[in-house]
Amino acid sequence: MAKSFKHLDTITALFVTVLLVSNVASSKIVDLKLFTFDGGTLLFPLSYIFGDMLTEVYGYGRSRKVIWLGLISAVLMSLTFMVVGALPPTPDWNNQQAYEQILGLTPRIVFASIVAYFVGEFANSYILAKLKLLTQGRQLWMRTIGSTLVGQMLDTGLFVAIAFTGTVPTSLLVTLIVSNYVFKCGVEILFTPLTYWITNWLKRQEREDYYDSNTDFNPFRLSNR
Template sequence: MRSYRHIDTITALFVAVLLISNIAATKILVLGPFTFDGGTILFPLSYIFGDILTEVYGYGRSRKVIWLGFISAAVMAVMFALVGTLPPAADWPHQEAYMAILGQTPRIVIASLIAYLAGGFSNSFTLAKLKIATGGRWLWLRTIGSTLVGQFVDTLVFVAIAFSGLLPTSILGVMLLSNYVFKCGVEALFTPVTYAITGWLKRQENEDYYDRGTNFNPFHLFRMN
């Protein structure tokens, strides 16, 4: 198995974006015509990292990174829940504030984890298949096309699980549409950046992986193809 110079850095940034987004998602924002959770501001970057990983290193390595993100977010959720249930110090006055913000995080992270797996693997699978179908041409088509698929799955699952029963159906619908349009818009806007980083990594790593013969089973973790 080949070693690469930059895959560890991309993996670390990917996981950091995922964790920060999960915490920021506890706040609902209204910016112009958009209504969405705070995590939406940063979360689209995780899909850009996912596109770069699959495009340069292939689905197999992207799959490992997706699972690393899943495990990290799960550990974070368990720790927030555990700390919230432990008795606070008698002179610490912020237990209610902690529970009001981070106390909601386990449900949001559970929603995020399920949505993240479904959306992340949908995104990576679509991009890998499009790369083969296009012969490696039209990177913009692969990145935007895979995002349209992955973000739709991710956003639908996340909003349904995280906020169902907490918010009126009308707000859920607006949030779903706002999240989807915003996330896909960010991906499209960052296309030149994706081109630049992907091209640089391919030259640095001397790699441009095509997933011909790849086993796309998300649970097939112990082989690269």
């Protein structure tokens, strides 16, 4: 009989919510002087924090299922926005242009988001799980930050390169990549004490601290292990 957990569903729901809200907020480019990035960057780093908690407490196998759930949800949301945008509006509704500007996601943006999310999240989860084995469960800060540095580098680089290459000046392309990467990793580092506290609390509550000693790390395998 599979073990039941008190808080796995909550962490899963928060992870998927952060992902979907971030995708919508990404339609706006924000300029905070020191940083220039899409609006989703304000929230998206939390998905990596939740991903760290999932892998650290419940293991790579369960984290893999949640990553796939997030991917399927993001694809469904994007397709819904595009289909609704393509449908003819009623004559007395004058917001079609505004809808298309905010929610009319282009196939290129959707593709960039899916590829970046898939590669970045799985890299983050894989590295954290492997580092946990290597460190024998010690130095959580090193595992969460180290895995995020790699995952966010792949995520940010792929998304910006696929989504905007050829559409914006190269200087802005570089600024977007650097600003996004520095900000996202900075949030992870800043939230490390809170990540420690919640992760240790979850381990006590769930009586689980999974080590992926015999895990199949194939991202396309949907079993728990």
